Amino acid sequence: MNHPSGCASAVLTIDLGALADNWRTLAARVAPAECGAVVKANAYGLGVEQVAPALWAAGARTFFVALMEEGLILRDVLPEADIYVLGGLLLGTAEAFPGPRLRPVLSSPAEIEDWARLCAARGVDLPAAIHVDTGMNRLGLTLEEAFALAQRGAGFTPSLIGTHLACADTPGHPFTALQRERFARVAAAFAGIPASLANSAGCLGGRELHFDLTRPGIALYGGVAVAGTPPLKPVVRLEVPVIQVRNGLPGDSVGYGAAQTLKRESRIAILSFGYADGFFRAYGATDAHAGADAIIAGRRCPLVGRVSMDLTAVDVTDLPEGAVKRGDMAVILGDGISVDELAAHGGTIGYEVLTSLGARYRRVYSGG
Numbered sequence: 350m351n352h353p354s355g356c357a358s359a360v361l362t363i364d365l366g367a368l369a370d371n372w373r374t375l376a377a378r379v380a381p382a383e384c385g386a387v388v389k390a391n392a393y394g395l396g397v398e399q400v401a402p403a404l405w406a407a408g409a410r411t412f413f414v415a416l417m418e419e420g421l422i423l424r425d426v427l428p429e430a431d432i433y434v435l436g437g438l439l440l441g442t443a444e445a446f447p448g449p450r451l452r453p454v455l456s457s458p459a460e461i462e463d464w465a466r467l468c469a470a471r472g473v474d475l476p477a478a479i480h481v482d483t484g485m486n487r488l489g490l491t492l493e494e495a496f497a498l499a500q501r502g503a504g505f506t507p508s509l510i511g512t513h514l515a516c517a518d519t520p521g522h523p524f525t526a527l528q529r530e531r532f533a534r535v536a537a538a539f540a541g542i543p544a545s546l547a548n549s550a551g552c553l554g555g556r557e558l559h560f561d562l563t564r565p566g567i568a569l570y571g572g573v574a575v576a577g578t579p580p581l582k583p584v585v586r587l588e589v590p591v592i593q594v595r596n597g598l599p600g601d602s603v604g605y606g607a608a609q610t611l612k613r614e615s616r617i618a619i620l621s622f623g624y625a626d627g628f629f630r631a632y633g634a635t636d637a638h639a640g641a642d643a644i645i646a647g648r649r650c651p652l653v654g655r656v657s658m659d660l661t662a663v664d665v666t667d668l669p670e671g672a673v674k675r676g677d678m679a680v681i682l683g684d685g686i687s688v689d690e691l692a693a694h695g696g697t698i699g700y701e702v703l704t705s706l707g708a709r710y711r712r713v714y715s716g717g
């Protein structure tokens with residue numbers, strides 16, 4: 350979107366320096382295992398064309414996306430990276446992978462057959478990962494299929510063998526130990542092929558979870574990876590303009606549904622953003638429950654009433670007279686408001702806050 354100069358739009362600042370620091374922190378933690386980076390869904394909403402080069406400059410060499418289309422965009426940005434496509438081979442797409450040197454993560458016997466046929470036709474071992482299910486029941490070969498494949502051979506030599514943890518965000522969850530034990534047996538059956546288990550939470554867990562290559566996502570972007578553990582450095586900052594400050598009387602209601610009624614003489618700041626920008630309606634306040642906060646003039650102020658499509662109201666009554674005026678900026682993320690704090694107000698997780706960040710924000714990349 351083009352922004353006329355001086356136009357007071359909301360500003361989303363993405364700190365590429367903090368992002369790179371977060372990758373280096375995880376890389377140091379998991380060494381000597383290699384630290385990759387998951388940049389699916391446009392780098393968790395933050396912009397893969399800026400995020401991926403910052404991670405490459407920090408030292409990341411192996412990247413993961415969800416879709417082939419994401420892989421094609423990433424290939425243009427990073428000509429030399431190893432790029433895995435987690436979603437694997439959609440029917441009939443195998444032949445499109447070798448040109449841009451994308452590596453599918455093969456998750457079923459049918460996908461493995463497709464790849465083996467392509468390798469045979471071209472007379473080369475094209476790199477691809479094999480995903481084994483160790484308990485998530487989402488994608489991946491069953492353990493029996495994996496052991497059988499290891500015995501008889503896939504028809505090509507996989508470049509990676511992987512699985513995905515279901516419960517690593519809960520410290521000490523017994524399911525993580527069970528998945529690790531199953532995966533260790535699979536990795537042993539595919540001796541000599543690099544193995545990958547750990548998402549962000551796995552990176553932050555014990556060494557026994559790191560194997561050869563890790564796949565962190567959320568922790569790079571400043572989200573909480575392990576419940577009850579503070580995130581790495583915050584990466585996003587969101588500031589939105591105040592477009593009006595108005596007064597209300599006790600008994601007045603604010604916004605759609607008259608969901609919140611003022612209990613005192615109040616001043617209300619109206620912010621120029623709403624659920625169309627990914628600021629979920631669930632963040633709003635009603636008479637029955639408080640909503641999210643915004644920071645205005647350095648102080649936390651509560652949302653009042655429902656979040657509209659393009660407008661959000663904040664109670665600024667407790668700010669000193671004249672502390673907030675039209676044109677000031679309210680901090681929605683940053684200055685101590687984390688993506689996970691915001692997520693909690695909407696009954697969701699930091700991942701969803703990030704991947705929903707709106708297309709109307711003016712995006713600024715700092716620290717690159």
Ligand SMILES: *Cc1c(COP(=O)(O)O)cnc(C)c1O
Pocket residue numbers: 387389435512513547548549550564565566567568574
């Ligand atoms: C998304 C994803 C990751 C990254 O998970 P985080 O929790 O964001 O670190 C790793 N591996 C796979 C297979 C994924 O789908």
